Amino acid sequence: MNLAELARDFQTEDECIDYFEKMRWPSGVECLACESKRISHITTHGKTKKARRVLQCLECGKQFSATCNTIFHDSHIPLRKWFLAIQLLSQAKKGMSSCQISRTIGVSYKTAWHMTHRIREAMDAALGNYKLQGTVEIDETYLGGKPRKDLRTGNHVVRPKIPVIGMVERKGVMRFQKMAKARSKDIKILVTESVSRTAQVMTDESVLYDSGIPLFLKHKHKTINHSARQYVDGYIHTNTVEGAFGLLKRGIVGSYHRLSYKHLQRYLNEFEFRWNNRKEKAIFEHILIRAAKSNPLPYALLTAPETEGDKNEVPF
Numbered sequence: 001m002n003l004a005e006l007a008r009d010f011q012t013e014d015e016c017i018d019y020f021e022k023m024r025w026p027s028g029v030e031c032l033a034c035e036s037k038r039i040s041h042i043t044t045h046g047k048t049k050k051a052r053r054v055l056q057c058l059e060c061g062k063q064f065s066a067t068c069n070t071i072f073h074d075s076h077i078p079l080r081k082w083f084l085a086i087q088l089l090s091q092a093k094k095g096m097s098s099c100q101i102s103r104t105i106g107v108s109y110k111t112a113w114h115m116t117h118r119i120r121e122a123m124d125a126a127l128g129n130y131k132l133q134g135t136v137e138i139d140e141t142y143l144g145g146k147p148r149k150d151l152r153t154g155n156h157v158v159r160p161k162i163p164v165i166g167m168v169e170r171k172g173v174m175r176f177q178k179m180a181k182a183r184s185k186d187i188k189i190l191v192t193e194s195v196s197r198t199a200q201v202m203t204d205e206s207v208l209y210d211s212g213i214p215l216f217l218k219h220k221h222k223t224i225n226h227s228a229r230q231y232v233d234g235y236i237h238t239n240t241v242e243g244a245f246g247l248l249k250r251g252i253v254g255s256y257h258r259l260s261y262k263h264l265q266r267y268l269n270e271f272e273f274r275w276n277n278r279k280e281k282a283i284f285e286h287i288l289i290r291a292a293k294s295n296p297l298p299y300a301l302l303t304a305p306e307t308e309g310d311k312n313e314v315p316f
């Protein structure tokens with residue numbers, strides 16, 4: 001679905017709710033409390049006299065809406081605007097800032113910021129427990145760390161760089177993971193969790209991968225020596241993962257400018273999701289189905305006091 005089709009097919013809120021209901025319950029609405037399929041559709045009028053569509057279970061009496069317990073839970077924003085935001089964020093190759101989304105769909109910046117984080121939540125964990133197969137390139141990059149002027153003291157402060165590990169199947173799917181520190185033992189845990197035992201891994205000659213690659217992958221581990229300007233040695237290279245990092249960095253520079261350590265993984269998930277679904281035609285539908293299964297991510301939780309490690313920003 002493209003933006004024009006979206007605007008054509010979803011002109012009213014009712015059309016959006018009908019569609020979302022079908023995506024959420026493909027074989028008919030099910031009660032959230034007792035799973036009964038005996039449901040009646042009713043319309044209520046609240047204090048504002050605005051019509052509100054409610055589903056009522058005929059077994060246990062529970063009333064709920066189609067968006068209950070999804071990323072749209074309790075949102076005062078019409079589904080129509082949510083659909084547009086999902087479409088914009090899923091199609092923009094380098095991401096789209098909350099500022100741009102707020103202007104494009106006509107909501108406040110704060111609302112757009114909250115919406116996009118909820119949409120990223122629905123993009124998260126699309127791979128589930130899948131382990132990367134075949135030839136898998138692994139590399140690390142560092143975000144941020146550029147000196148910035150402290151406006152109070154006038155001194156230049158260098159913030160720590162945040163390491164991000166990328167793992168990419170050639171012609172396949174990709175995974176980004178932020179790390180507190182780039183350490184072999186942490187990389188080893190991550191690779192063990194994410195890469196299949198039958199895969200062949202390729203890295204550069206960084207010491208990180210001497211002990212960062214688990215034993216079960218060691219015998220097929222190939223390295224490329226970048227310092228000797230040897231970038232492509234036949235099939236041994238890390239060009240795919242470097243391409244993915246390039247896209248990520250251009251996205252952060254162009255769309256997001258600065259990210260906090262706390263929220264960084266959600267942005268990484270967004271880039272990962274778009275990469276992994278780059279050939280998927282029904283990406284919008286894909287996100288809607290995930291949206292129905294994702295946690296609402298309340299604003300209070302999103303803006304909860306940050307821990308010490310969360311204070312690092314990633315400025316560019």
Ligand SMILES: [Zn+2]
Nearest residue numbers: 031034057060
């Ligand atoms: Zn029920």
